[in-house]
Amino acid sequence: MRLYVAGLTPRSMRAISNIKEICEARLKGRYSLRVIDIYQQPALAKGEQIVAVPTLIKHLPPPLRRIIGDLSDRERVLIGLDIRPA
Amino acid sequence: MSGKSPRKVSKTRRRRPAGVHKSRTGIRGLDALTDGGLPRGRPTLICGGPGCGKTLLAMEFLVNGALEYDEPGVFMSFEETTRELEQNFASLGYDLSALVSRKALALDFVHVDRSEIEETGEYDLEGLFVRLGHAIDAIGAKRVVLDTVEALFAGLSNTAVLRSELHRLFLWLKARGVTAIVTAERGETSLTPFGLEEYVADCVIVMDHRVEGQIATRRLRVVKYRGATHGTSEYPFLIDEGGMWLLPISSAERSAVASTDRVSTGVRALDAMLGGKGYYRGGSVLVSGTAGCGKTSLAAHFANAAALRGERCLWLAFEESSSQIIRNMRSIGIDLERQVRRGLLRIHADRPTMCGLETHLATIQRLVERFAPHVVVIDPITNFAALGGDLEVKAMLTRLIDLFKSRQVTALFTSLTSGGSSLEATDIGVSSLMDSWLLLRDVESGAERNRVLHVLKSRGMPHSNQVREFLLTDRGVRLQTVYAGPSGELLTGSARVELEAREVAERLARAQDTESDSRSLERKRRALEAQILALRARFASTQREALKTIGQAVVRAGVLASDRDTMTRLRQAKREVTAPVARRPHGRATVRGGKPPR
Numbered sequence: 001m002r003l004y005v006a007g008l009t010p011r012s013m014r015a016i017s018n019i020k021e022i023c024e025a026r027l028k029g030r031y032s033l034r035v036i037d038i039y040q041q042p043a044l045a046k047g048e049q050i051v052a053v054p055t056l057i058k059h060l061p062p063p064l065r066r067i068i069g070d071l072s073d074r075e076r077v078l079i080g081l082d083i084r085p086a
Numbered sequence: 087m088s089g090k091s092p093r094k095v096s097k098t099r100r101r102r103p104a105g106v107h108k109s110r111t112g113i114r115g116l117d118a119l120t121d122g123g124l125p126r127g128r129p130t131l132i133c134g135g136p137g138c139g140k141t142l143l144a145m146e147f148l149v150n151g152a153l154e155y156d157e158p159g160v161f162m163s164f165e166e167t168t169r170e171l172e173q174n175f176a177s178l179g180y181d182l183s184a185l186v187s188r189k190a191l192a193l194d195f196v197h198v199d200r201s202e203i204e205e206t207g208e209y210d211l212e213g214l215f216v217r218l219g220h221a222i223d224a225i226g227a228k229r230v231v232l233d234t235v236e237a238l239f240a241g242l243s244n245t246a247v248l249r250s251e252l253h254r255l256f257l258w259l260k261a262r263g264v265t266a267i268v269t270a271e272r273g274e275t276s277l278t279p280f281g282l283e284e285y286v287a288d289c290v291i292v293m294d295h296r297v298e299g300q301i302a303t304r305r306l307r308v309v310k311y312r313g314a315t316h317g318t319s320e321y322p323f324l325i326d327e328g329g330m331w332l333l334p335i336s337s338a339e340r341s342a343v344a345s346t347d348r349v350s351t352g353v354r355a356l357d358a359m360l361g362g363k364g365y366y367r368g369g370s371v372l373v374s375g376t377a378g379c380g381k382t383s384l385a386a387h388f389a390n391a392a393a394l395r396g397e398r399c400l401w402l403a404f405e406e407s408s409s410q411i412i413r414n415m416r417s418i419g420i421d422l423e424r425q426v427r428r429g430l431l432r433i434h435a436d437r438p439t440m441c442g443l444e445t446h447l448a449t450i451q452r453l454v455e456r457f458a459p460h461v462v463v464i465d466p467i468t469n470f471a472a473l474g475g476d477l478e479v480k481a482m483l484t485r486l487i488d489l490f491k492s493r494q495v496t497a498l499f500t501s502l503t504s505g506g507s508s509l510e511a512t513d514i515g516v517s518s519l520m521d522s523w524l525l526l527r528d529v530e531s532g533a534e535r536n537r538v539l540h541v542l543k544s545r546g547m548p549h550s551n552q553v554r555e556f557l558l559t560d561r562g563v564r565l566q567t568v569y570a571g572p573s574g575e576l577l578t579g580s581a582r583v584e585l586e587a588r589e590v591a592e593r594l595a596r597a598q599d600t601e602s603d604s605r606s607l608e609r610k611r612r613a614l615e616a617q618i619l620a621l622r623a624r625f626a627s628t629q630r631e632a633l634k635t636i637g638q639a640v641v642r643a644g645v646l647a648s649d650r651d652t653m654t655r656l657r658q659a660k661r662e663v664t665a666p667v668a669r670r671p672h673g674r675a676t677v678r679g680g681k682p683p684r
Binding site: 014015018039042043045052053054064066067068069071074080 | 198217
């Protein structure tokens with residue numbers, strides 16, 4: 001999973017801590033997470049079709065999912081990660 | 087005094103120290119309409135329904151900027167992928183990938199798919215800003231297009247965030263100093279469905295693709311342009327393999343100089359009727375007439391004469407095909423094919439009902455700009471009436487004439503008039519626009535139909551008031567003097583030939599009459615002279631008699647006088663006495679003087 005953020009804003013920090021918490025609780029040992037700052041790597045924003053930030057992209061397992069926002073709505077994050085059925 | 091100074095102040099206040107800087111679009115007509123292009127460094131909103139040409143306009147703005155004005159551009163597409171854009175514009179002759187590899191253009195497709203997205207809290211569109219900023223920096227872009235940014239509303243549900251973020255985006259674009267085009271759909275009540283016009287308030291252009299009477303016409307209107315004057319009407323435009331063409335009426339240069347140059351009509355006798363020299367260069371000529379009376383033939387003479395002078399002629403045929411015209415004109419001895427081969431004559435055949443008036447107008451303008459003709463023939467203009475009302479047709483012709491005049495193109499329009507009572511009346515609508523008006527019509531008499539021509543008007547030149555018979559021969563058009571019959575009717579065709587024969591006979595008869603007249607005159611003269619002689623003789627003898635009598639009288643007087651002398655001598659003594667008696671009449675004067683007579 002990749003989490004794209006724009007700078008270390010409070011919203012970015014919130015998103016990072018939220019996803020870490022969820023992953024540790026639900027996917028311990030079964031996930032890889034990279035946090036990418038699009039200010040540092042703007043070219044990636046185009047390649048990954050980033051529009052809104054923060055965006056968490058789940059490539060695997062398919063289907064591809066874009067989870068946008070600061071990930072504070074935990075229920076929707078779980079649905080987005082296909083951990084819980086919609 | 088006090089009334090003057092405030093006026094001065096308001097005047098200087100109204101004058102802008104430095105106007106809005108413009109960024110040329112490179113689109114023909116649009117730069118003229120906006121007086122130099124879009125506001126530089128500001129966003130412009132272009133809205134319109136699907137398929138009205140928004141994307142094309144935006145892309146042309148970028149491509150022209152990259153190719154002509156050395157201003158690289160970023161195209162951010164929300165609807166078409168980069169690949170689709172490249173393919174679509176390749177059909178218009180634009181090689182986008184070449185521009186991309188030259189770093190003159192950057193394409194970025196922003197894909198937002200709602201089905202992939204889960205919204206889980208607060209977010210903003212910083213990703214978009216970063217992408218755009220990165221693309222701008224990478225090529226040093228001066229121009230940016232966002233097409234169609236509203237697609238975001240379909241992908242993301244938080245419209246409050248979207249609105250505030252778009253507002254921020256436009257401010258950001260302004261701050262970056264790029265000239266931007268933002269496209270949007272048409273809204274039901276507002277200009278755009280999401281009210282983008284509230285944020286992009288510098289320049290708003292509305293595009294439209296309307297169908298009227300099964301004919302679609304593209305139109306464009308500048309709704310708003312802050313700090314600049316602009317045309318406010320709807321202007322038609324055309325999209326073809328050359329891109330986009332706009333035809334603003336107001337840009338037709340009215341400053342065209344009225345030429346005093348003349349161009350031949352191609353028929354010498356007709357030149358003679360028009361002050362001996364033909365039409366004015368840059369003038370507009372209407373040839374109207376009933377079916378089959380030789381309008382096209384007259385036009386062919388004109389076109390051929392132009393080509394023979396080495397001038398280019400554009401023939402817009404709205405009834406016949408090119409080969410048909412060439413074949414038909416060959417029958418009157420005009421070889422148009424040769425002029426086509428020489429590249430001096432271009433025949434553009436089109437069906438009037440193929441497209442709307444505006445599109446025709448744009449097509450004609452494009453042809454005129456590309457071919458740069460000296461003369462133009464439009465044969466006929468009549469069928470345009472089917473495409474619009476009188477006013478629209480007249481407006482179109484006005485614009486056409488403006489176009490031709492501004493380029494000093496001499497234009498000949500033919501017009502078919504339906505055979506009716508008043509041939510002149512049917513063309514009144516357009517004839518006022520024309521500088522010269524020739525009327526061709528049929529005259530029916532003695533089981534024949536013959537053609538006659540007259541010059542109804544021809545501004546600024548002395549022109550013939552006579553009706554001429556118009557003959558189509560295998561060596562072209564010939565004009566013949568027409569005779570008026572005894573009751574004033576026109577005599578043409580065989581009636582004319584008959585009259586001519588009769589006139590010859592009459593002349594002969596008259597000549598004979600004159601001869602006999604002069605002979606009798608001679609006789610009279612001789613008789614009179616004889617009389618004069620006789621009279622003279624008689625007078626001479628009278629004179630002789632008279633002289634003789636006078637002589638005798640003188641002699642007798644002489645005798646008398648000598649007798650008197652003798653008498654006087656005899657009466658010498660009494661002379662003093664007789665004298666006062668002789669003076670008596672003078673005596674009265676002396677009485678008045680108061681002196682007594684002696």
